[in-house]
Amino acid sequence: MEKLIIELKTEIIKVLNLEDITIEDIGNDDPLFGDGLGLDSIDALELIVLMEKDYGIKLKDANQGRDIFKSILTMAEYISKNRTI
Amino acid sequence: MFIYLKSNNIISPLGFSTEENFTSVKSGKTGVKYYASDTLGVSENFCASIIDNELLDSKFSLISEKKLPKFEKMAILSVFNATKNTSVKLSDKKTLFILSTTKGNIEYLKENKSNSDNSEVFLGYSAKIIAEFFGNTNEPLVISNACISGLTAAITAKRLLKTGNYDNIVVVGADVVTKFVVSGFQSFKALSEQTCKPFDAQRSGLNIGEAAATAIFSAVKTEKELAPGTIILENEAITNDANHISGPSRTGAGLFLGLDKILKNGDNEISFINAHGTATPYNDEMEAIAFTGAGLENVPTNSFKAYFGHTLGAAGILELIMSAVSLQNNLLIKSLGYEKNGVSKPLNIITKTQEKTLNSCIKTVSGFGGCNAVGLLKKIPD
Amino acid sequence: MDLSVIKYCQIKNNACFLNGENIFQSSEEKTADKSLVELYRSRKIKYPKFFKMDKLAKTGFLAVDILLENTELYGTEPKYNTGIFLLNSSASLDTDEVYLETIGDNYFPSPSVFVYTLPNIVMGEISIRHKFFGENIFFVSSKKNNFAFYDYVNQAFIDNQMKYAIVGWVDYYRQKSDALVMLIKKQDKETELKFEKNTILNLYK
Missing domain, CATH: 3.40.47.10 (Thiolase/Chalcone synthase)
Known part of the structure; x- marks a missing residue:
């Protein structure tokens, strides 16, 4: 899990162009949206692409992302349960 | 002019x-x-x-x-x-x-x-x-x-x-x-x-x-030079939401500003509104809020998107022409695809194509980049 | 109506000029997009969203941000009557080419790239940054001195009773950034720099 969490943080910083943010800046429980990392609706869509590209998980409905993308931890838990690659 | x-x-x-x-x-x-x-x-x-x-x-x-x-x-x-x-x-x-x-x-x-x-x-x-x-x-x-x-x-x-x-x-x-x-x-x-x-x-x-x-x-130069039934672009506005590059404003602020601007001057008897009405959850909700804010919630309203799809760069001009022809034919066109209200501020969506004396209409569009445009079309009376 | 240019800012490849004066120069070897980031840092702007923008938006955003420094338009006080009218030749073609790569054999269409495949997004970014609720239009033409563009700006000034407008050329294609933006207003004195059909070309360095 710890490996997956670091992998996720690194990838999120890269694909969402979070310049000036390092993996140490992102807490496992920090909210990704709103006051936390301040991600927005386009970032959420980009995370859906990331899920499919890196882990073979297809989310058809953008609303599904709401619970999954709460924090790095919720994302990692969902991925480890549902990944196909 | x-x-x-x-x-x-x-x-x-x-x-x-x-x-x-x-x-x-x-x-x-x-x-x-x-x-x-x-x-x-x-x-x-x-x-x-x-x-x-x-x-x-x-x-x-x-x-x-x-x-x-x-x-x-x-x-x-x-x-x-x-x-x-x-x-x-x-x-x-x-x-x-x-x-x-x-x-x-x-x-x-x-x-x-x-x-x-x-x-x-x-x-x-x-x-x-x-x-x-x-x-x-x-x-x-x-x-x-x-x-x-x-x-x-x-x-x-x-x-x-x-x-x-x-x-x-x-x-x-x-x-x-x-x-x-x-x-x-x-x-x-x-x-x-x-x-x-x-x-x-x-x-x-x-x-x-x-x-x-x-x-x-x-x-x-003068209205007299125009034949009855001619459609004029009477008033217009372009605004920006200054809010988000893809999501429509939750408050409808940008579109409201445009509507408010064109309704301020002149008589405000609007026969119908041809909305952008893309059928995405957020766009239609945004429009309902803006129309209601501008006091237009009871004006008969339609969207042409279920007939033509969203024709992107052609949409504003295609739908303006269709609205103009509706005015000329005194025909309110049914908003295809609509059955039951799905926005928080209910609008007067046209559910049946019907004859009615029409004089003027509002055409609206909104898009990525937070942009909105509003046009007021008027028919030269008989 | 006569209009005059209050200020102008140019970004060309690795240099930036304010009112004709060179205020930034990055090394020749730097690519244009890296040089845009260097320019951003050199102005001490704090706006993390900058890094999410495509190169056209970065170019326009920076040119306008530098243009508006020390003016009453800078900042988040809502402005309802400032027009933004931009022109370029390649529209969003640079980002179109980037997006195309995401829908090739390795098919993963990227929403954050796709959104920038519209040139007017740069005006959305500028409007969000400085809270411009007024009119904005993105024009495309193969010529910098498109006369209809000039006619439009003039008439929009009259019709909207605008106090200011931000107008100019903002382009980015294949590692070449090229922007010249101007802040214009109604002319007060004849000695002011006049906004005319060829002004964009004439101010070019």
């Missing part, structure tokens, strides 16, 4: 003239069809309104033997059809072409490898091909303002005519359905796999459509 619609044309799967399109819409026909994902090489199936290539080629071959991309053929044929029965001299120095499009010839885009040449995909290149086809040598203007391009182009035509430097302005709006655009909207989870349902409780996204539409605008 009064800016009026001198002539027009619509090319879509519903017909190659405005009359054909209007007749189809009156009878409730839609150009939207279901396509399997491999039609365009995208990952999911989709619904779209696509012009038959063979039919277009056969119509185009009647006016020219030139080999051109679909985008330019559609645009040229539309301008040609719009000028069939008019005295507008397209090659005149005081005639200007405005092309309204989001993506033009994008289907021919090549990847940027070893200096591949994409010069044919430049919008200015397409605009020149279209203007030069008609012998016009003025540098054409292209407007690429996302989904508000068409109405913005009409507003631009009005402003340019007011300078007195032009006699006629030919606004042609066009876009084609491509893998580029469909894949992009799919990545936004914005496309519906069914025919779209604007303002409905079950709406689940939009359909992309292809069309070319031409509106030729001209100016007169």
